[in-house]
Amino acid sequence: MIKITxxxxxxxxxxxxxxxxxxxxxxxxxxxxxxxxxxxNGEVWDATRPITTDAExxxxxxxxxxxxxxxxxxxxHLLAEALEALYPGIKLGIGPASERGGFxxxxxxxxxxxxxxxxxxxEAKMKELAKQKNAxxxxxxxxxxxxxxxxxxxxxxxxxxxxxxxxxxxxFYTQGGFTDLCRGPHIPxxxxxxxxxxxxxxxxxxxxxxxxPQLTRVNAITFPKAGELTEYLEQVEEAKRRDHRKLGQELxxxxxxxxxxxxxxxxxxxxxxxxxxxxxxxKKAQMxxxxxxxVTPHIGSKELYVTSGHYEKYGEDSFQPINTPEEGEEYLLKxxxxxxxxxxxxARPRSYRDLxxxxxxxxxxxxxxxxxxxxxxxxxxxxxxxxxxxxxxxxQVKDEFKxxxxxxxxxxxxxxxxxxxxxxxxxxxxxxxxxxxxxEQWLHAEQxxxxxxxxxxxxTVEEIGEAAFYGPKLDFMVKDALGRSWQLGTVxxxxxxxxxxxxxxxGADNEKHRPVMIHRAPFGSMERFISILxxxxxxxxxxxxxxxxISILPISERFNEYAHSxxxxxxxxxxxxxxxxxxxxxxRKIRDSEVRKIPVMLIxxxxxxxxxxxxxxxxxxxxxxxxxxxEFQHWFAKESKASLGQVSAEV
RNA sequence: GCCGAGGUAGCUCAGGGGUAGAGCGCUUCCUUGGUAAGGAAGAGGUCGGGGGUUCAAUUCCCCUCCUUGGCUCCA
Numbered sequence: 001m002i003k004i005t006x007x008x009x010x011x012x013x014x015x016x017x018x019x020x021x022x023x024x025x026x027x028x029x030x031x032x033x034x035x036x037x038x039x040x041n042g043e044v045w046d047a048t049r050p051i052t053t054d055a056e057x058x059x060x061x062x063x064x065x066x067x068x069x070x071x072x073x074x075x076x077h078l079l080a081e082a083l084e085a086l087y088p089g090i091k092l093g094i095g096p097a098s099e100r101g102g103f104x105x106x107x108x109x110x111x112x113x114x115x116x117x118x119x120x121x122x123e124a125k126m127k128e129l130a131k132q133k134n135a136x137x138x139x140x141x142x143x144x145x146x147x148x149x150x151x152x153x154x155x156x157x158x159x160x161x162x163x164x165x166x167x168x169x170x171x172f173y174t175q176g177g178f179t180d181l182c183r184g185p186h187i188p189x190x191x192x193x194x195x196x197x198x199x200x201x202x203x204x205x206x207x208x209x210x211x212x213p214q215l216t217r218v219n220a221i222t223f224p225k226a227g228e229l230t231e232y233l234e235q236v237e238e239a240k241r242r243d244h245r246k247l248g249q250e251l252x253x254x255x256x257x258x259x260x261x262x263x264x265x266x267x268x269x270x271x272x273x274x275x276x277x278x279x280x281x282x283k284k285a286q287m288x289x290x291x292x293x294x295v296t297p298h299i300g301s302k303e304l305y306v307t308s309g310h311y312e313k314y315g316e317d318s319f320q321p322i323n324t325p326e327e328g329e330e331y332l333l334k335x336x337x338x339x340x341x342x343x344x345x346x347a348r349p350r351s352y353r354d355l356x357x358x359x360x361x362x363x364x365x366x367x368x369x370x371x372x373x374x375x376x377x378x379x380x381x382x383x384x385x386x387x388x389x390x391x392x393x394x395x396q397v398k399d400e401f402k403x404x405x406x407x408x409x410x411x412x413x414x415x416x417x418x419x420x421x422x423x424x425x426x427x428x429x430x431x432x433x434x435x436x437x438x439x440e441q442w443l444h445a446e447q448x449x450x451x452x453x454x455x456x457x458x459x460t461v462e463e464i465g466e467a468a469f470y471g472p473k474l475d476f477m478v479k480d481a482l483g484r485s486w487q488l489g490t491v492x493x494x495x496x497x498x499x500x501x502x503x504x505x506x507g508a509d510n511e512k513h514r515p516v517m518i519h520r521a522p523f524g525s526m527e528r529f530i531s532i533l534x535x536x537x538x539x540x541x542x543x544x545x546x547x548x549x550i551s552i553l554p555i556s557e558r559f560n561e562y563a564h565s566x567x568x569x570x571x572x573x574x575x576x577x578x579x580x581x582x583x584x585x586x587x588r589k590i591r592d593s594e595v596r597k598i599p600v601m602l603i604x605x606x607x608x609x610x611x612x613x614x615x616x617x618x619x620x621x622x623x624x625x626x627x628x629x630x631e632f633q634h635w636f637a638k639e640s641k642a643s644l645g646q647v648s649a650e651v
Numbered sequence: 652g653c654c655g656a657g658g659u660a661g662c663u664c665a666g667g668g669g670u671a672g673a674g675c676g677c678u679u680c681c682u683u684g685g686u687a688a689g690g691a692a693g694a695g696g697u698c699g700g701g702g703g704u705u706c707a708a709u710u711c712c713c714c715u716c717c718u719u720g721g722c723u724c725c726a
Contacts, residue, residue: 210653216654219720262718317652371652373723469726584689585688590687
């Protein structure tokens, strides 16, 4: 007998060799039907795999992420089985669960061009195979036998994978007529898979390397219940409704023009107003936090970027230099503001007493992003960073860094971004050529970021190889409507640029010292930040930020004059909006304001004019009641303030 | 940049070898209305651009530009 400890602390005696499934059956039949895998001493196993020693066991179901991943990974095998049956001779790459849900399999289809037209028969085949309830059977295999198997199948990809595996550490899984090299774990049998949907096909480089052949990635999703697929598809539809590109169009925020150029957004009045509000908001916070505004030009001598190292790093795959017609001097569109700011620092001798110096600029930069990377406002070729550079003494770095974290958190909270992750982006010691500066500087800077983040109580994840070429970063990542993760806020410690620009200050010892730079941008870029803001709010911006805060809707032409006079009064109080004096019924005007997501509607007619009042209606909520103009102003001020997230007094 | 998909009216989309259609929007007129669409009439398109096949191309073929789902990249 063995002792099985369950998550609630209870202990069960089971026969040696009992599986997770046996344990579930011992508890209840219902649980047994839902168990997908078992976590045994922290490792996820097949639910059917015998447990031979005392163990801590967690039974995993669809409710657990690991349960879902096991389910989807098993579904990838089912997909591969169906594809192999339909298209004999295909070569298989890898087929894991995807991070954003569902799974994929990377396939070399040879001559066949796999497309969406193939989806229905693949889905049908998968369902057919699922109904057979074929068990996923685990089998240990020697490396030699495994190689032999895939040589016979002539699958170079699997052979390449095998190349990296040790003998004795190799397992195959077989379900029905399909066998795959796989570490597992898997669900008990294919019958658990009730709903199947192929999502799309895409190219994907083998092993994620650009110089390797490109395989066809078949993305799909499956569920243990048909209803969950329906639910999932509804969520996808909802995400499409929140897409910032669609809402940007509908709400007249921004547009693109082929004639202007791809990746170059044009801000329409309402979008520009939104940007302006956000900028004012941050400028105010930065003023309090001791930043000084600076302004620098959109181009700079190529030499400036040779000095900074940007030219060497990005020069060739960037917008090419602009030449002066007479002298042939070379200038670059600025891809970064930091070199300009370094020169401002350098323009005066600095004393240790002056530091830290904090220079802030909403600086518009231009980068030649790969055409395939352009995406709405989230990835563009011309964008504005809410950039600032802090020049400080080495002993001030951590404190300054922490103040920046406070500022970023203040911005995120004020705008209602609750779900973000803080990522420490580290350099990759195995790829030193990517970075400038010494290993010592890097390790020191990375340690300071870790400590500052820890002292601010941030829950961080570390990513190797995600650093900028001149220094490590603390990045604040937020998801868009489709669950893709984007970097917004960022803070970076930099020992390299001060050295390259020979920045100095005179210390208390009357000697020259080198300052440290902190690069930071709470929004990141206005364009990307706004795109995520649109998707997070679904276009229902908080009242303080909304381009149009109110619309005044006269019930008939007879009340237009009163409507305009109310508007003039409110305009004095910096309330933004318009009078809808079109020749339409009020129901129509309400509908149009609702569709345009105007937060507050003021309806005025006979009664309101007589009593010098307005009838207030909130977007999405309906009638609030009738109030005097003065009452409304108070009400509005309160609503507006409440819409500006929770604010800590520290910043 | 690479693989796949797409581009028809301001927007969303249908159509398909014989020089184009809907809904919404827009303009004008009627209507003067009380909390999510009042009625009528009208204007609006070299069917992304270039080339080819054909008596005839928006439709078929090739190239190109742009958009898009991924991959790679992201100072």
